[in-house]
Amino acid sequence: MTENSPDSPTERLGVVPDAGSSGVAAGTRQDESALRPVAEHLAKVLDTIGSIDPIQLTLLDAQGLLLAEQIISDRPLPGFDNAAMDGYAVRAVDVRQATDDKPIVLPVVGDVVAGARSVSGMGPGLCMRIMTGAPIPPGADAVIGLEDTDRGVARVAIHRSVRTGESVRRAGEDLAAGAVALGPGAALGPQQIGLLAATGHDRVLVRPRPRVVVISTGSELVDLNRIPGFGEVSDVNSYMLASAARDAGADAYRVGIIPDDHARLLDVLDSQLLRADVIITTGGVSMGAYDVVKEALGQLGTVDFARVAMQPGMSQGFGYLGRDHTPIFCLPGNPVSSLVSFEVFVRPAIRKLLGKRNVQRQSLQAIALERMESPSGLRQYRRGLLHREPDGRYSVSLIGGQASHLIASMAASNCLVIIEEDVTEVVPGSRVTVLPLMLAQR
Ligand code: AMP
Ligand code: MG
Numbered sequence: 001m002t003e004n005s006p007d008s009p010t011e012r013l014g015v016v017p018d019a020g021s022s023g024v025a026a027g028t029r030q031d032e033s034a035l036r037p038v039a040e041h042l043a044k045v046l047d048t049i050g051s052i053d054p055i056q057l058t059l060l061d062a063q064g065l066l067l068a069e070q071i072i073s074d075r076p077l078p079g080f081d082n083a084a085m086d087g088y089a090v091r092a093v094d095v096r097q098a099t100d101d102k103p104i105v106l107p108v109v110g111d112v113v114a115g116a117r118s119v120s121g122m123g124p125g126l127c128m129r130i131m132t133g134a135p136i137p138p139g140a141d142a143v144i145g146l147e148d149t150d151r152g153v154a155r156v157a158i159h160r161s162v163r164t165g166e167s168v169r170r171a172g173e174d175l176a177a178g179a180v181a182l183g184p185g186a187a188l189g190p191q192q193i194g195l196l197a198a199t200g201h202d203r204v205l206v207r208p209r210p211r212v213v214v215i216s217t218g219s220e221l222v223d224l225n226r227i228p229g230f231g232e233v234s235d236v237n238s239y240m241l242a243s244a245a246r247d248a249g250a251d252a253y254r255v256g257i258i259p260d261d262h263a264r265l266l267d268v269l270d271s272q273l274l275r276a277d278v279i280i281t282t283g284g285v286s287m288g289a290y291d292v293v294k295e296a297l298g299q300l301g302t303v304d305f306a307r308v309a310m311q312p313g314m315s316q317g318f319g320y321l322g323r324d325h326t327p328i329f330c331l332p333g334n335p336v337s338s339l340v341s342f343e344v345f346v347r348p349a350i351r352k353l354l355g356k357r358n359v360q361r362q363s364l365q366a367i368a369l370e371r372m373e374s375p376s377g378l379r380q381y382r383r384g385l386l387h388r389e390p391d392g393r394y395s396v397s398l399i400g401g402q403a404s405h406l407i408a409s410m411a412a413s414n415c416l417v418i419i420e421e422d423v424t425e426v427v428p429g430s431r432v433t434v435l436p437l438m439l440a441q442r
Contacts, residue, residue: 014323035309076172089140103157143167207355210277237282273322283333312337312404336404366394372426374419383413
């Protein structure tokens with residue numbers, strides 16, 4: 001396939017081939033010595049990540065998302081004056097003199113149950129038995145709880161006085177009709193979903209979950225239905241990163257494995273652009289021959305391959321594909337590198353697409369339980385085990401070595417220890433910054 005044939009994948013990706021390009025991947029020509037600081041690469045990513053158009057979702061599907069509209073209540077909450085407890089609806093003035101020693105006895109002229117659609121009025125000197133949530137009968141202005149009565153059916157002895165309005169839930173005392181229930185940007189947790197249900201909203205406009213497509217590249221990869229033969233490796237990354245994307249709030253789609261083949265890669269990317277809000281590839285971005293992601297996408301000119309001053313995860317690709325300028329992250333293939341890269345760059349991008357203000361995971365300070373070394377000029381992310389000491393402080397030890405193929409040690413870790421660029425040694429007892437990771441709770 002030639003680059004300029006009408007339906008070449010690059011054209012379908014919505015990229016105008018660079019006529020002046022020598023055909024050498026732009027990314028492979030870049031200055032090897034200059035490393036881009038992590039913060040700068042992250043800023044490049046976040047500065048260009050836009051937003052996704054809001055969509056209507058049903059209440060339960062909207063859980064965890066941010067509201068993209070103002071919700072006005074068309075009704076008061078509560079909708080009508082009702083009883084706050086089981087007891088008797090009375091006029092406060094009628095029982096003003098009631099005491100334990102001298103109870104006041106009133107005729108009970110009826111029952112009002114929750115769900116009563118109409119309630120007759122109640123004359124002076126009378127009372128009605130009433131259940132929690134039942135409408136206050138016209139004429140009554142207070143409720144006396146059962147425990148302050150003899151629980152009579154035809155007549156009831158009332159043992160204390162009540163204030164006007166006592167144990168009455170007033171219509172609109174929670175929210176007035178026409179008032180703002182929730183504003184744009186409100187995060188929809190169970191409490192907010194409860195309020196939306198109370199105001200009768202079964203669908204709401206929200207910032208949607210980004211659809212994140214995860215693609216593993218590598219001719220050595222096999223899917224889980226096959227036992228890897230000699231030289232083959234089970235695909236870890238698409239499963240791991242799809243679950244990480246979900247954890248970040250995205251809808252994740254795992255696309256199968258793509259071998260190290262330009263045309264196949266471009267074809268699959270082209271077809272995935274239809275549904276993806278974000279594409280993640282792993283593998284094929286380092287300096288080796290057959291690093292096809294870098295070779296193929298570097299030529300397009302819309303994906304930038306950089307060497308970032310971090311370890312692991314030094315090789316990073318980020319850019320845009322297709323007519324909708326879909327962001328694509330090309331992460332390194334080593335599983336630990338890909339997960340660290342996801343944490344550092346992709347997770348914040350997903351959070352930004354969700355409209356979240358806090359795109360970063362909350363870091364914390366912990367006491368280093370052991371000596372840690374780190375190369376100068378690189379920000380190191382080490383797998384760690386974070387403990388909470390009895391005094392409430394955190395401490396952290398390292399798990400596994402520095403190599404980024406160690407999947408078992410990654411699974412044993414619960415955090416990343418961040419050793420800043422200018423720190424080459426952390427002595428035991430000093431403080432380090434720790435990023436607690438996504439953990440399924442026991
Ligand atoms: P690459 O970045 O393509 O050079 O791959 C670096 C290392 O990561 C190689 O040892 C690959 O076999 C391994 N690797 C790449 N992709 C995956 C994957 N999806 N699952 C497990 N290992 C992978
Ligand atoms: Mg590879």
